[in-house]
Every structure is written in C-alpha cells, then in structure tokens.
Amino acid sequence: MGSDIQGSLWEATAQGRTDWPTLRGDLTTDVAVIGGGFTGCGAALALAGRARVALLEAENIGAGGSGRTGGQVIPGLKYDPDELERMFGAELGPRFVEAVGSVGDEVFGLIEKHGIACDAVRKGWLQPAISARTLELVRNRCEQWARRGAPALFHDRDRIAALVGSTIYHGGWEDKRAGHVQPLSLNRGMATAAERLGAQICSQSPVLSLQQENGRWQLRTPGGTVTADTVLIGTNAYTDKLWPGLSRTIVPMVSIQAATDPLPPALGAGILPQGHCSSDTRRLLWYFRRDAAGRLLMGGRGPFRENILPDDLVNLRAAVDRLFPQLRKTPFRYYWGGKVAMTKDHLPHLHLLAPGAWTVIGYNGRGVGLGPLLGRYLAELALGKKPADIPFPVTAMKPIFGYPFTRTVARALVKYYRYLDRREAA
Ligand SMILES: Cc1cc2nc3c(=O)[nH]c(=O)nc-3n(C[C@H](O)[C@H](O)[C@H](O)COP(=O)(O)OP(=O)(O)OC[C@H]3O[C@@H](n4cnc5c(N)ncnc54)[C@H](O)[C@@H]3O)c2cc1C
Secondary structure (H helix, E strand, O other): OOOOOEOOHHHHHOOOOOOOOOOOEEEEEEEEEEOOOHHHHHHHHHHEOOEOEEEEOOOOOOOOOHHHOOOEEOOOOOOOHHHHHHHHHHHHHHHHHHHHHOHHHHHHHHHHHHOOOOOOEOOOEEEEOOOHHHHHHHHHHHHHHHHOOOOEEEEOHHHHHHHHHOOOOOOEEEEOOOEEOOHHHHHHHHHHHHHHOOOEEEOOOOOOEEEEEOOEEEEEEOOEEEEEEEEEEOOHHHOOOOOOOHHHHOEEEEEEEEEEOOOOHHHHOOOOOOOOEEEOOOOOOOEEEEOOOOOEEEEEEOOOOOOOOHHHHHHHHHHHHHHOHHHOOOOEEEEEEEEEEEOOOOOOEEEEEEOOEEEEEOOOOOHHHHHHHHHHHHHHHHOOOOHHHOOOOEEOOOOOOOHHHHHHHHHHHHHHHHHHHHHHHO
8 A cells, every 4th residue: 555645536636616605694595405415506506596595514515425426427226127116106106217317417417507527427337247146137227227218238248348347247237328527526516506596505504403483494503594495405424413313214334435546558458448437236336437537446335434544445455456456556545435325225215304394315325316316306396396296206204213223233234245245256
C-alpha cells in the first residue's frame, strides 16, 4: 500500500460550488426539503420555478451517500421485472418496472438539460456472473428486460472476459441504459441548477426539530427557522432522530471504495476497455469501474463503522488482485466509505408521514439513479399530484420489528454471505 494514501477521490477531484450559505433568520416558503443529496437536490430541482423551495443540508452538499458513491447509474432493483410485476399487480406493476428502468434517462437527461459537468459516461453496465448458478439468474434477468424493449444483451464467458478485462467470470449481461458519473460533481451541479431556477440552498443547516403548527411545518435550525406547507425528507442512510421511528425503517451498512492513480496504458488498456461500469453477482458484490482520468475504482462491503482505516481495504485489495493480476503491485491512492440504507424487503420506500410530510428512504445501494427520480416524484406530490398518479407505491412508515437486533443479524449475515460468495466463486 502506498504511504501517501488519501481520503475520497471525489472530494479531491469534484467540480462545482461548495460555498453555500447557512440559513440565518426566519424564512417562509411553500416546500422545505431536508437533505442535500440526490433525493433532496432532485426534489429541489423539480420544484424550482414552480413553487418556493428551500433546501436545508446539515453539512455540505453531497456530504451523505451521494457524494461518496461509485457513481454507477444502474436501472432496476434487486428483484427482476417479472417478480416486481407480480409483487405490485397488474395496474401498478408495469408502471413501477418502467419507472425503475428509466433512471438512466432521468439522470443523463438532467445532466444534459442543465449542462452539469460531472464526467458523465453512458456506455452501459455489466453484471458478470461468479458461477454457473448466477449465470442462469442473469440470463433470465437479461431476457426479462429485453422482452420489455430494454437494450439488454447476454454475453458468454469470452465476451464478458473481453468487456471486463478479466477471465474470472462465467459470462454475464449488459444493460446499455446505464452509465457512470463523478457523483459529487453531479450532486453539486444539481444544487447549482436548482438555485439558478430559484431554489434557496443552505448548507451547514441541520434541521433540529420539525413540528406542525396551524397546518404548516416549522423547521428549526441553529441559525433560523423555515415555515413551509410541505416538507420533503431525503436523508436516506443518514437519517437521524428528526422524524421519530424513521431511522428504524432501514439498516445502515457501510460500503467502501478505493482508487488507484491513473493507470498507465500498459496496465490499464484491457480493463473495461469500452467504458462500462460493473458490479458482479456476489451477495456482497464487488463494484468497479474506471474514472475520467483512467484510475481503477473498486468497491465492496466495509466494516461496521464509517471511520475507514487502511487495514479495512484487505478485501478490496484481494478483489483487484484476483480480477486484474497485472495490478498486484499498483497501490491504492484513495479510499473512503459511507452508509448505504438497506430495507428488510430490499425495496426503497416512499412514505406519507403526515399530511404534507413525505419521504423516500432505503435505496439499497441504487440511489444514484433512483434518488433524482424519486426526488422528482416527491416534488410532484408536493405540487399536488395524487399518490395513485405516481408510478411508485406510497405506503405508511413501518419500523423494522425487533430493530435493536438488526445489527447483530446483519453482522452474522455478512459473515455468512462472505463465506457463500467465496465458496461459490472458488
Ligand atoms: C460507498 C458507497 C458507494 C455507493 N455506490 C453506489 C453506486 O455506485 N450506485 C448507486 O446507485 N448507489 C450507490 N450508493 C448508494 C447511494 O449513495 C445512495 O443510495 C444515495 O446517494 C442516496 O441519496 P440521498 O440523497 O437519498 O441521501 P444522501 O446522499 O445520503 O443525503 C442525505 C443527506 O441528508 C443530510 N441530513 C441528514 N439529517 C439531516 C437533518 N436533520 N437536517 C439536514 N440535513 C440532514 C445528510 O447530511 C446527507 O447529506 C453508494 C453508497 C455508498 C456509501
């Protein structure tokens, strides 16, 4: 490992504005948005110019999961389209599948429309299979999306080896709707675009309390208050105690990433040569891609704390060495981590918390695409759209039963999944 190893690659290379004002004094607005990640900024951007909107972020724009992600914009969810249609029925099911399949158009459309500089690359996502069993799963997944008209291609072992640049996989599928971005640049760019259209964006403004008085929401921050008709909460894995019980609807798990220096052509030429991003079929998946400067990024499950230490990178190091043996002597230059919000049913949840208070929570590691989309849905609900007109189920909040034990269960599951993955990919 290099001795000058540093923090987040995205912090070191992001473009865009960082000097947002802190809320000072009292403000009245139509909609207050809590959280300055993809969800909150997506909501503010969709509302700006159509209603008065103020966004309050506790730290900096992009400080939560959004500014730390792998930047992979991946359509779909853990469940395949046929299964989702079965789960949500004949009316909502197909609309739901279409919505979660549309995140590439949503995100890359926003980037183009608002001219956001964020190293956007839309060359597709590869899901290579670690075993003959998971190859059948992805063959089925690919077939289901292709049947719905998606540009989905199944690849045999040789073709996947050429596209990934590694011979360890059994084959896989490609979703051409997908792509990748510099996530912190995108997050900042969305905030800037929202402000340009009239939204008020405040950083270093944690919402300390939220109360309804005379039919309006009162939000208190250290520097001032906001009074709003509607409040939208986009705090995902960074949800605190602000809304009682909300943090107990998710299990925050830590994901970590590391990046090399830009790879010299002799080492990097064969690695993801067509610009794909990728995450494989492990239960604790390996996700990887190149960035605009040609660095290799590798991500995976981290420890049960956010304070990441060089020793925590041992699994990522082993992943790089196995996938790309030519990089065995190439050190990581950057490493960082953050929290991912997992739900018990592996689905994101859109809740009506109280009249005029909405949230989306629990992206299960798919918020780069889903965050801007569901942020827009929150905005449409705030503007008066009926829940039935949103292609997403609106449900009541339900904390996980036996929540205090989820951490223990999660630890045991991670160990077990790591064992199963090792055995299956051996
Ligand atoms: C290491 C890592 C890699 C990932 N890679 C991918 C990937 O490649 N693709 C993908 O789709 N997803 C990925 N994810 C998941 C993705 O990051 C999230 O799903 C997504 O960013 C969630 O966006 P959000 O806006 O809902 O929440 P966040 O971006 O987490 O934003 C929530 C914000 O709310 C703020 N906040 C909390 N409480 C308050 C309060 N009381 N007042 C004001 N503000 C508050 C926080 O400070 C935070 O900035 C990854 C996550 C991690 C950690």
